[in-house]
Amino acid sequence: GQQVMQIPQYQHVQEGEDFTTYCNSSTTLSNIQWYKQRPGGHPVFLIQLVKSGEVKKQKRLTFQFGEAKKNSSLHITATQTTDVGTYFCAAPTSGTYKYIFGTGTRLKVLA
C-alpha cells in the first residue's frame, strides 16, 4: 500500500539555524499538504502544493514539491523557538477522501 515517510524523525537545532524536513511517497501524488502540531496541540494546516516543481513561501518557511510529485520538503530559515513542534506531510489517496500522514519530524529549537 501507499506509504509516506519523513526524515529526519527528530531534529534539534540552535535558534537561528536552518531546518529541513523531507517527505517521500511510494506513489505519485496529486498534491501534498503540510501540517504543524505544537506540543500538546492538534495539527494545523500550513500549505498545499499541487504542481510539479512548485515552490511556495510563508515568511521563513519554504515548501517544495518534487518534479516527479513523489517528494516534498519544508525548509525553515533562521529557526525561532516558536517553530518548535512536529511537522507532518499528508498525501491523499487517489480517488478517495483519505489522507496518509507522514511519520512526522519533531523539531526542537534550543535558545
Next chain:
Amino acid sequence: SQTIHQWPATLVQPVGSPLSLECTVEGTSNPNLYWYRQAAGRGLQLLFYSVGIGQISSEVPQNLSASRPQDRQFILSSKKLLLSDSGFYLCAWSHLGQGRADTQYFGPGTRLTVL
C-alpha cells in the same frame, strides 16, 4: 467561520469500560469527517472517515466503532477498552471534494488514558 468541537478534553478509563467520544462541526454543511488516533510521540493513524450521514469507512480493524447520526456529528465508541486504546484522539473535517482530498481542520483532541 467553521468551528470543530471535541469532548471531553481528557479521559481516564479502566480496561474493559465503554467509550464514547463526540465531535461536532459548526459553520459548514456536508463535511467529510475523520477520526485519527495518535500514540505518544507518534504519527496520525486514520481510524474512520465518513462522507455522509450513516456512511462510515473503517481503516483499521479493532474494537472501536464510529457513527454519524447527524450531518455534523461524529461519534467514536468502544464497548470494552483495551490498554492499547490509550492515545490522543483527533477529529477532523474537510470540505466534500469531487472524489479528492482537501484541507483538513482538526479539533482540539481528546487525550485518553486506559488503566
